Amino acid sequence: MKKDWKYYLGVSLFVYSFLPLSILAILPFMGMTLAQAxxxxxxxxxxxxxxxxxxxxxxxxxxxxALKTKIMALFKRTHKPKPISRTRHRFGVFLMVASTLPYYAALIYLLFFSHKESEIYFLTWTLVAGEAAFMAG
Incomplete structure (x- = not known):
C-alpha cells in the first residue's frame, strides 16, 4: 500500500468515523435540550x-x-488458559448480575417517585456505573 495523500486522508477519516460514537456517549451530560441533542x-x-x-x-x-489481521492477532491465544478459582467465578457472576440492578432501580424511581432534574443526572451516572460493572465482570 502506497503511503500518499490518499492513505493519510483515508486513515484520518477512518479515525474520525469513530469519534461521533464516543461523543454521543457523553451527550446526556452536556445539558442540551432534547431537540438540540x-x-x-x-x-x-x-x-x-x-x-x-x-x-x-x-x-x-x-x-x-491488514486491520483484520492485526485485530485477530490481539485475540489469538498465546498460552492455554488456566482454570479460575471458585471465588473468582462467583465474583464475576455477582458483577454480571449486579450490573442489571441500576436499570431496575432507575426505572422504579422514575415510575413511582417524584424527581428533579438534578436527580435525573444522578440516575444517568448510575446507569453508566452499571455498564462499567458489566464490563468489569
Missing part, C-alpha cells in the same frame, strides 16, 4: 458514517485486510 446526534452520526464510507473508498481492499 437529537439534531446534534443525527448530524454528527451521519458525518461519521460518511467519513467511514469515504475512508473505505480511499484505502481500498488492503487496509481492511
Amino acid at each position: 437529537g439534531a446534534f446526534a443525527v448530524v454528527f452520526l451521519a458525518s461519521g458514517e460518511i467519513a467511514f464510507i469515504c475512508a473505505a473508498a480511499l484505502l481500498g481492499k488492503e487496509f481492511p485486510a
Whole structure:
C-alpha cells in the first residue's frame, strides 16, 4: 500500500468515523435540550458514517485486510488458559448480575417517585456505573 495523500486522508477519516460514537456517549451530560441533542446526534452520526464510507473508498481492499489481521492477532491465544478459582467465578457472576440492578432501580424511581432534574443526572451516572460493572465482570 502506497503511503500518499490518499492513505493519510483515508486513515484520518477512518479515525474520525469513530469519534461521533464516543461523543454521543457523553451527550446526556452536556445539558442540551432534547431537540438540540437529537439534531446534534443525527448530524454528527451521519458525518461519521460518511467519513467511514469515504475512508473505505480511499484505502481500498488492503487496509481492511491488514486491520483484520492485526485485530485477530490481539485475540489469538498465546498460552492455554488456566482454570479460575471458585471465588473468582462467583465474583464475576455477582458483577454480571449486579450490573442489571441500576436499570431496575432507575426505572422504579422514575415510575413511582417524584424527581428533579438534578436527580435525573444522578440516575444517568448510575446507569453508566452499571455498564462499567458489566464490563468489569
